Ligand code: SF4
């Protein structure tokens with residue numbers, strides 16, 4: 001398993017065409033079969049990855065808390081919601097409210113200082129235990145260079161399907 005962030009970034013860049021072709025192959029498979037495999041692999045990968053030694057998602061991603069998140073976060077840092085929005089948030093180019101800073105201002109020594117109040121998206125990230133992996137492949141591809149759990153799960157998934165004739169047809173076209 002690869003855990004070095006620099007090597008993961010390089011490999012994700014190098015594999016980008018193969019990874020895209022493999023995502024097209026996955027779309028030909030039964031959703032439930034892919035989900036079962038992804039859930040199993042992701043669980044095994046997550047068990048050996050130390051998120052507190054990584055925290056890359058908290059440094060790299062722009063978080064968009066919803067209104068419930070904002071109210072919970074504001075309370076956790078003793079601010080009114082309007083004060084919280086003014087201090088920590090901005091409107092992005094699509095008119096959505098997102099966190100103003102990257103890395104996230106609540107990241108302290110690789111740990112979340114508002115862990116109990118963290119936004120729902122932070123709780124769900126990297127989403128690999130959720131249903132319908134196949135429908136989220138664009139997001140998965142975008143996260144391959146960010147998250148070691150996503151990268152290693154996808155690598156294992158490619159290995160699992162490598163022997164099938166159909167996957168070879170897709171991967172052979174790259
Ligand atoms: S979820 Fe992924 S990117 Fe975030 S800290 Fe864990 S391994 Fe790193």
Ligand code: SF4
Pocket residue numbers: 057058063104105106107108111112113114115118119122
């Ligand atoms: S709120 Fe916490 S978990 Fe979410 S990005 Fe910030 S530091 Fe990371």
